[in-house]
Amino acid sequence: MAQTQYGDISQRTAVHAMAKMLAHAEPVLVLNKFGQVKPIPKNKAQQGKFRRPVPFAVSTTPLAEGVTPTAHKIAYEDVAFTLAQYGDLAELSDVVNDLAEDPVLNDMMMLSGENAGATIEQVTYGVLKAGTNVFYANGAARNAVNTALSLNKQRAVTRLLTKMKAKKFTRILGASVEIATQPVEAAYVAVGHTDLSHDIRNLAGFVPVSKYAQRQPLCDQEIGSVDEVRYVLSADLAPIIDSGGAHGGTVLTTGGTSADVYPILFFGMEAYGTTPLKGSEAVVPYVHNPGKPDKADPLGQRGYVGWKGFHQAVILNQTWMCRLEVAATKL
Numbered sequence: 001m002a003q004t005q006y007g008d009i010s011q012r013t014a015v016h017a018m019a020k021m022l023a024h025a026e027p028v029l030v031l032n033k034f035g036q037v038k039p040i041p042k043n044k045a046q047q048g049k050f051r052r053p054v055p056f057a058v059s060t061t062p063l064a065e066g067v068t069p070t071a072h073k074i075a076y077e078d079v080a081f082t083l084a085q086y087g088d089l090a091e092l093s094d095v096v097n098d099l100a101e102d103p104v105l106n107d108m109m110m111l112s113g114e115n116a117g118a119t120i121e122q123v124t125y126g127v128l129k130a131g132t133n134v135f136y137a138n139g140a141a142r143n144a145v146n147t148a149l150s151l152n153k154q155r156a157v158t159r160l161l162t163k164m165k166a167k168k169f170t171r172i173l174g175a176s177v178e179i180a181t182q183p184v185e186a187a188y189v190a191v192g193h194t195d196l197s198h199d200i201r202n203l204a205g206f207v208p209v210s211k212y213a214q215r216q217p218l219c220d221q222e223i224g225s226v227d228e229v230r231y232v233l234s235a236d237l238a239p240i241i242d243s244g245g246a247h248g249g250t251v252l253t254t255g256g257t258s259a260d261v262y263p264i265l266f267f268g269m270e271a272y273g274t275t276p277l278k279g280s281e282a283v284v285p286y287v288h289n290p291g292k293p294d295k296a297d298p299l300g301q302r303g304y305v306g307w308k309g310f311h312q313a314v315i316l317n318q319t320w321m322c323r324l325e326v327a328a329t330k331l
Contacts, residue, residue, distance in 0.1 A: 028114055028117030028118050028121055028234075028236060029117050029120065029121055030121065030191055030219070030221055030232055030234045030236070030237070031121060031124040031125060031128065031191065031274070031313075032120065032121070032124065032274050033218070033219055034169065034189050034191075034267065035124070035271075035272045035273050035274040035313065036050060036269075036270045036272070036273040036274075036316065037273070037274060037275075038050055038081075038273055038274070038275055039275070039282075046082055046083045046310075047080060047081070047082050047083070048080070048081055048082075048083065048275075048312075049078045049079060049080045049081065050078070050079045050081070050273045050314065050316055051076045051077070051078055051079075052076065052077050052079070052270070052316065052317075053074060053075070053076055053077075054074075054075040054076065054077055056072045057072075079273070079314055079316050081273075081312045081314045082312065083275065083310040083311070083312050084123075084310065084311065084312055085308060085309070085310050086119050086120070086123070086308065086309060086310075086311055087306060087307055087308030087309065088112065088115050088116075088119070088306055088307060089286075089304055089305075089306035090108050090111065090112065090304065090305050090306060091302055091303070091304055092104060092105065092108060092290055092302070092303040092304065092305060093290060093301060093302060093303070094290035094291055094300060094301050094302070094303070105287075105289075105305065108305040109285070109287070109305055112285065112305055112306060112307050113307075115307070116283050116307045116309070118236055120283075120311050121234075121236050121237075122236065123311055123312075123313060124274055124311075124313040125236070125237055127272070127313040127314065127315065128265055128267075128272055128313065128315065128321070128323075129263045129265065129323060131265075131315055131318055131321050131322070131323055132318050133160070133318055133319065133321060133322040133323065134322070134323045134324075134325065135153060135156060135157055135322060135323070135324045135325070136324075136325050137149060137150065137153055137324070137325065137326040137327060138245075139245065142240070142243055142244065142261055142325055143243065143244065143245065143258075144244070144245045145243075145244035145245055145259060145261050145325050145326065145327055146244050146245035146246060146247060146248060146250075146251055146258075146259040146327050147251075147326065147327055148199040148251065148326055148327055148328065148329045149196065149199045149200060149203070149264065149324070149326045150203075151203050151204055151205070151226065151227075153324060153326070154190075154203070154226060154227070154229060154324070155227065157266045157322045157324050158188055158227065158228055158229060158266070160322060161188055161266065161267075161268055161320065161321075161322060164319035164320060166188070166267070166268030166269075166271065166317075166319070166320035166321075167268045167269040167270065167320070168186040168187050168188055168228065168268055168269065169186065169187055169188070169189055169218075169230075169268065169269050170185075170186050170269070171269075185215050185216075187225065187228050187229065187230045188228055188229050188230070188266055188267065188268055189218065189229070189230055189232060189266070189267060190229050190230070190231050190232070190264050190265065190266045190267075190324075191231075191232045191233070191234065191237060191264070191265050192231070192233055192237055192262055192263065192264040192265070193233060193234070193235065193237045193238060193239055193262050193328075194233045194234065194235045195239065195252060195262065195328040196233060196262055196264065196326070196328055197223055197233055198328075198329055198331060199326070199328060199329050200223065200224070200226070200231050200233075201223070201224070203226045204226075205226050205227060206224055206225070206226050207224050207225050207226070208223065208224040209222055209223060209224050211224075218230055218232060219232060221233055221234050229266065237263075237265075239252075239260040239261055239262040239263075239328070240260065240261045240262075240263070241254040241255070241260045242254050242255040242257065242258045242259075242260060243258060243259075243260070243261045244258050244259030244260065244261040244325075244327055245258065245259055246258065246259070247259040247327075247330075249330070250329065250330055251327035251328060251329055251330055252327065252328045252329075252330050259327040260327065260328065261325050261326070261327065262325070262326050262327065262328055263323050263324070263325055264323070264324045264325075264326060265321065265322075265323055266321065266322045266323075266324060267320060267321035267322075268320045268321070269320075270316055270317065270320065271315065271316060271317055271320035271321035272313060272314060272315045272316055272317075272321065273313070273314050273316050274311070274312070274313045274314075275310060275311050275312050275313075282309050282310070282311075283307055283308070283309035284307065284308060284309060285305075285306075285307050286304070286305070286306045286307065286308070287303075287304070287305050288303050288304045288305075289303045290302055290303035291303070
């Protein structure tokens with residue numbers, strides 16, 4: 001039976017390398033926890049699709065005695081996506097491998113895992129922050145934004161999500177290496193940058209995770225909740241620098257003139273879909289040890305550690321997610 005090749009390491013060693021990389025990739029990932037997951041099919045085409053049932057029309061006509069009503073027929077909508085391949089590579093010389101006092105190979109696997117997680121996160125973030133439902137903390141466009149998050153703006157967002165019948169989260173992707181979900185208390189989820197922590201904590205009614213009773217945090221990055229929204233923050237969800245209105249000395253700015261604008265993404269269940277980092281054929285580690293001569297490297301002076309994998313993110317329902325663009329208070 002043919003075996004998958006992972007450079008010059010055995011399949012058993014590759015499993016260890018994959019576990020090591022995923023252990024460092026998992027803490028980086030936030031967005032993959034809240035999307036509908038579509039596992040990558042093995043030996044299939046590069047195109048895939050998410051399927052969703054079309055809701056039945058309401059039946060407002062009274063039944064007639066003895067007359068069977070017309071039966072509905074279930075129909076599905078497809079949202080197509082095309083997988084893209086990502087990867088990265090780091091070089092290791094035989095001299096460093098033989099003489100360095102640091103565990104270089106292990107450190108390179110750690111960094112490769114973090115790189116894989118950050119890459120997948122940025123690809124997903126780019127797709128989601130391009131959604132068409134947008135609110136601004138002030139003004140009518142991004143170039144006017146110079147105001148921090150307010151409770152009224154949060155409630156304007158959740159009012160729309162509720163109006164559009166966005167489902168609150170009742171389960172999320174678990175933290176294990178398997179593709180499995182875990183139940184959570186019903187709520188909408190909002191994700192944003194860690195610079196927003198101060199403003200969120202200052203909202204009236206904020207409850208930090210340390211004060212949760214029976215409720216469990218969604219993940220390590222959750223900081224707390226306000227009303228029906230649970231906030232999850234990550235330093236990888238970067239602001240759009242110098243793109244807002246005049247900073248006025250009260251909000252963060254990179255260039256010193258215009259406010260940095262921070263997207264906060266609010267969504268309900270199944271607003272978007274992703275292919276998982278976890279699971280068969282998702283992300284594959286590659287290790288080529290130095291000291292292995294070949295035609296390109298006759299003396300075996302170079303080795304490599306890297307990864308590659310397929311990923312894609314797609315918005316499934318624009319009306320079940322919103323982007324609120326805000327500034328962050330200067331402290």
